[in-house]
């Protein structure tokens with residue numbers, strides 16, 4: 001990027017931030033009306049409560065603010081990368097999202113959106129996207145080289161569904177291919193993906209991976225969600241039974257140091273992330 005482009009970017013960040021809600025509303029309306037297939041990747045209940053709509057576009061603005069030294073955002077980008085890999089986000093998605101984001105910036109800025117300004121934003125987005133794609137490629141490579149590891153969505157079978165006394169329900173999930181499952185670190189999560197008939201969509205939901213790794217299956221705990229259309233947790237509690245199939249992404253997530261484990265058999269350090277090790 002040229003110094004002039006960086007200047008243009010920095011000058012427009014405050015205006016876009018001020019109009020953050022307008023920007024993100026435009027952005028998501030465009031994404032889901034033009035690329036409706038992406039409704040299967042995003043949790044639509046999060047769109048309803050407004051949590052996710054601001055996250056993606058605001059992260060792009062934060063990047064633009066730090067365009068002179070994006071390295072300050074590296075740990076944030078790592079965290080987002082984990083989130084993305086657990087939702088099977090792929091490099092080709094970035095071009096789609098980029099198109100909608102630049103068009104939304106243009107719509108929000110109106111006549112102030114000169115071709116030079118839009119070129120500058122396009123260059124900034126491409127820079128960020130290639131950083132993210134690189135981070136995610138490394139994470140996918142690490143996932144797939146782990147014993148029992150995989151990328152994307154893998155079919156699993158519900159082997160046990162255990163109602164707990166606290167209103168929560170525990171599930172034991174075994175791979176449908178009969179293979180092993182990758183170890184995981186403390187406080188890592190995976191996404192469960194289900195087809196929700198009321199939305200006619202696949203929907204993902206993240207769950208912490210509980211207990212200690214055993215190479216055979218994963219344990220997750222679901223609790224009831226109120227006031228949400230198409231809640232994956234409610235579907236797990238009300239409809240899913242032992243023997244049913246669902247899809248899982250591989251465990252992901254930057255592990256906070258010293259995070260409590262449910263049943264830590266033994267804790268070791270691997271690659272800066274505390275890992276469980278089965279006794």
Ligand code: HEM
Pocket residue numbers: 038041042043044046052055056057059060079080083084087089090093094095097128129132
């Ligand atoms: C440079 C581009 C992007 C940035 C800066 C970005 C940023 C973010 C951020 C900040 C979050 C929230 C993370 C969290 O909750 O911890 C997020 C979540 C997410 N992103 Fe991205 N993202 C980008 C591109 C993409 C692309 C290309 C896709 C694929 C379609 C995508 C799909 C998602 C999904 C599905 C979530 C989870 C939303 C949910 O909770 O339902 N993102 N992203």
